[in-house]
Amino acid sequence: MTEQPLPGGFVGAAVRVGGTxxxxxxxxxxxxxRLLGFFAERGWPGAPRWLGVDxxxxxxxxxxxxxxxGGDAAAPVGDDALAAVARLVRAFHDLTAGSAxxxxxxxxxxxxxSPANTVFRAGMPVAFxxxxxxxxxxxxxxxxxxxxxxxxxxxxxxxAEAGRRVRVVARAYGWGDLAVLVDTVLWWQDRCxxxxxxxxxxxxxxxxxxxxxxxxxxVRAAYEWTGRHRRSLG
Numbered sequence: 340m341t342e343q344p345l346p347g348g349f350v351g352a353a354v355r356v357g358g359t360x361x362x363x364x365x366x367x368x369x370x371x372x373r374l375l376g377f378f379a380e381r382g383w384p385g386a387p388r389w390l391g392v393d394x395x396x397x398x399x400x401x402x403x404x405x406x407x408x409g410g411d412a413a414a415p416v417g418d419d420a421l422a423a424v425a426r427l428v429r430a431f432h433d434l435t436a437g438s439a440x441x442x443x444x445x446x447x448x449x450x451x452x453s454p455a456n457t458v459f460r461a462g463m464p465v466a467f468x469x470x471x472x473x474x475x476x477x478x479x480x481x482x483x484x485x486x487x488x489x490x491x492x493x494x495x496x497x498x499a500e501a502g503r504r505v506r507v508v509a510r511a512y513g514w515g516d517l518a519v520l521v522d523t524v525l526w527w528q529d530r531c532x533x534x535x536x537x538x539x540x541x542x543x544x545x546x547x548x549x550x551x552x553x554x555x556x557x558v559r560a561a562y563e564w565t566g567r568h569r570r571s572l573g
Contacts, residue, residue, distance in 0.1 A: 341356070342354040342355070342356050342361070343355040343356075345360065346407065346409045346455075355402055357402075358401065358402050359390060359399050359400060359401060359402055360387065360399070360400045360401070360402050361393055361395075361397040361398070361399055361400075362397055362398055362400075363397060363398070364392065364396060364397065364398045365398070365470075365471035365472070366471075367474070368392075368398060370440075370473070370474065371389070371398070371470050371471060371473060372389045372398075373440060374386075374435075374440055374447060374470060374473055375387065375388060375389035375400075375470065376389055377434075377435070377438070377440060378431070378434070381434055383430065383431065383434055384465070384466065385427050385430060385431060385465065385466045385467060386431070386466055386467060386468075386470060387400040387401045387402070387403050387466070387468055387470075388400065388401035403458045403465070403466045403468060404458075404460075405458035405459055405460045405465055405466070406458070406459045406460070407454075407455065407456075407457065407458055407459070407468070408454040408455060408457075408459070409455060415489070415490070415491060416454065416459075416462075416464075416489060417462070418504070418507050419463070420459070420462055420463050420464060421489055421490070421504060421507050421508060421511070422507055422508070422510070422511035423463050423464050423511070424452075424457065424464045424485055424489055424508075424511075425482070425485060425507075425508045425509075425511035425512040426511050426512070427464055427465075427466075427467065428449075428452065428481050428482065428485060428512060429511075429512050429513060431446075431447070431449075431467075432445075432446040432447075432448075432478050432481065433446075435447035440475070441475050442475045443475070444475035444476050444477065445476070445477050445478050446475075446476065446477075446478055446481075447473055447474065447475055447476070448473065448474065448475070448476035448477070448478075448480050448481045449467055449470060449472070449473055449481055449484075450472040450473060450474060450476065450480065450481070450484070451469060451471075451472045451484070452467060452481055452484045452485050452488060452489075453484070453488035453489070454488065454489060456468050456469045478514070479514065479516075479519060479520060479523045480523060480527070482508065482509070482512050482514050482520060482523075483520055483521075483523035483524045483526070483527055484524075484527055485508055485512075486504075486505050486508050486520065486521075486524055487524045487527055487528065487561070487565075489508070490504045490505055490508070492505075492524060492561060492564070492565050492572070493557070493560060493561035493564050493565070494560050494561070494564050496564075498568040498571035498572065499571055501568070501571070501572060502568075502571045502572045502573075505517065505520065505521070505572050505573070517572070517573035518573045520573065521565070521569050521572045521573035522569075524565055524572075525562060525565055525566060525569070528558055528559075528561050528562035528565060529562055531558050532554075532555050532558040532559045532562065534546075535549050535550055535554055535555050535558070536550065536555050539555075
C-alpha cells in the first residue's frame with residue numbers, strides 16, 4: 340500500500356497506510372502498547388488503537404478520522420471545544436487512576452497535549468494522538484499543558500482573556516487550585532525550552548531541528564510572558 344506522509348514530524352515522522360498509521364516506536368513502546376490496549380478494553384474512543392509492530396519495527400496504530408490542526412498559526416479553539424478538551428482529559432485520567440499503569444502516581448498522563456495532537460470532528464475534539472511520551476504523573480501536569488497549548492499562553496494573547504480561558508479549562512476538568520495550575524504551566528515551559536536546548540547541544544537530531552525552527556526562543560518567550568501575567572491567569 341502507498342505510504343502517505345502525515346503532518347508534523349519534528350521528532351518522529353508518521354505515515355498513513357490504508358486505515359493505519361506507521362511511525363517509529365517510542366522509547367517505551369511496551370508501555371504505550373499496554374496503555375492503548377487498556378483504553379480499547381474499556382471502550383474509550385479517545386485514542387488510536389494499538390495494532391502492533393510492522394516488518395520495519397514501526398508501531399502500527401489505527402487511523403482516527405477527523406481534522407488535526409497544524410502549525411503554530413492554527414486558530415485557537417472556541418470555548419466549547421476548549422471545555423470539551425478538558426473533559427476528554429478528565430475521562431482518560433479517571434480511567435487510569437488507581438490502575439497498574441499509573442503505578443504510585445495519580446494517573447497516566449499524555450504529557451504532550453496540544454491542538455496538533457488532537458483529532459477534531461465538526462470543530463469538537465474526539466481523540467488525542469501521539470501518546471509516545473505518556474507515563475504516570477499528576478493530573479495537573481496534563482491540565483497545565485492544555486492551558487499552555489490550547490488557551491494559548493504566550494506573547495500576543497490578552498492576559499485577561501487568557502485568564503478567562505484558563506478558568507474555562509479548570510471548570511470543565513474540575514480543577515480548583517488555579518495558582519498551582521499556573522505554576523505547573525511555568526514548570527512545563529521552563530522544562531521544555533531547557534530540554535530542547537540541552538538535547539540540541541548534545542547533537543540530538545530532533546532537538547537540533549526544533550532549535551533551528553525557533554522553538555526554544557518561542558517557548559522561552561511564552562515562559563517569560565506567563566511569569567509576568569501569572570496574577571491575571573490564576
